[in-house]
Amino acid sequence: SQELEQSPQSLIVQEGKNLTINCTSSKTLYGLYWYKQKYGEGLIFLMMLQKGGEEKSHEKITAKLDEKKQQSSLHITASQPSHAGIYLCGARFGGSARQLTFGSGTQLTVLP
Amino acid sequence: KAGVTQTPRYLIKTRGQQVTLSCSPISGHRSVSWYQQTPGQGLQFLFEYFSETQRNKGNFPGRFSGRQFSNSRSEMNVSTLELGDSALYLCASSLVAGGPNGYTFGSGTRLTVV
Numbered sequence: 001s002q003e004l005e006q007s008p009q010s011l012i013v014q015e016g017k018n019l020t021i022n023c024t025s026s027k028t029l030y031g032l033y034w035y036k037q038k039y040g041e042g043l044i045f046l047m048m049l050q051k052g053g054e055e056k057s058h059e060k061i062t063a064k065l066d067e068k069k070q071q072s073s074l075h076i077t078a079s080q081p082s083h084a085g086i087y088l089c090g091a092r093f094g095g096s097a098r099q100l101t102f103g104s105g106t107q108l109t110v111l112p
Numbered sequence: 113k114a115g116v117t118q119t120p121r122y123l124i125k126t127r128g129q130q131v132t133l134s135c136s137p138i139s140g141h142r143s144v145s146w147y148q149q150t151p152g153q154g155l156q157f158l159f160e161y162f163s164e165t166q167r168n169k170g171n172f173p174g175r176f177s178g179r180q181f182s183n184s185r186s187e188m189n190v191s192t193l194e195l196g197d198s199a200l201y202l203c204a205s206s207l208v209a210g211g212p213n214g215y216t217f218g219s220g221t222r223l224t225v226v
Contacts, residue, residue: 033214042116042202043217088155098168099145100215102155 003027004091006103014111018077021106023089025070031092032072033100034063036085043088046074076108084110114138116205116218124224130191133221137184137205143167144186145215146178149200158201161186162208190223198225 005024013019023032031050035043047056052067060077076083086107090100117136125131137144146158157170161180178188184205190197200222204215 035217040200040220040222042118042219043204045214045216048214090155098143098160098162099157099170101157102147104154 003093003101004089004103006087006089006106008106009104010107010109012109012111013079015080017079018075019079019108020076021074021087021108023072023074023091023103025091025093027070027091027093029065029067029070029072029091030094030097032065033090033092034072034074035088035090037088037105038085079108079110081110081112084108116203116216118201118203118218118221120221121219122222122224124226125193127193127195127225129193130189131193131223132187132189133201133203133223135186135188135203135205135218137186137203138216141205141207141216142184143206143208144180144184145204145206146186146188147202147204148172149202149220150198155202158188193225195225197223199223 003026007022033048034046037043047063049065055064062075065072086105088102088105090102119134143162145160147155149155158172159166159178160168164180175191180186200220202217202220204217206215
């Protein structure tokens with residue numbers, strides 16, 4: 001979706017390295033969701049952010065929401081091969097919006 | 113607690129046929145959404161059902177339809193299949209649409225149209 005731009009499109013890192021994935025919206029965000037997908041499988045819910053400045057962490061993954069920039073970042077610390085997959089951000093545009101609009105995804109490869 | 117169950121996992125159909133996909137949400141979840149995922153277009157919203165009523169619809173032709181039953185299970189139907197309908201179809205359930213706990217996705221149905 002052009003309303004939600006993800007960068008980079010793909011990322012190859014060495015195990016143990018930190019990395020950041022960005023998700024930038026062209027519209028006001030009412031909720032920003034991060035998911036992980038293994039190729040051809042379903043999406044695994046990681047985190048949801050709603051308020052500007054909000055930051056959430058789960059194990060070695062941290063997500064932040066910058067309301068002014070309408071941008072969210074997903075940061076992985078000390079990456080592991082188990083982190084490999086496609087990371088997708090999804091957004092609700094509008095307080096009454098019931099569906100998610102997704103970015104095009106970031107393909108992450110972690111080399112052992 | 114059982115997750116979202118989609119059946120079948122794989123399906124091969126011929127152009128012009130119709131297909132029905134099924135989605136059983138997490139127990140207690142009343143909102144079911146359907147998405148189509150293709151390499152070219154990514155993840156696109158098809159429609160959402162809540163309490164047996166379609167609440168929202170994406171930009172897809174009328175060949176794509178769905179319904180929800182009283183037990184919240186949902187089906188989507190695609191009639192007169194085209195090659196371009198080949199995709200991974202994902203359904204997601206939530207307690208309420210847009211809820212803070214996110215949408216739980218099923219493993220998807222891989223549809224191949226030949």
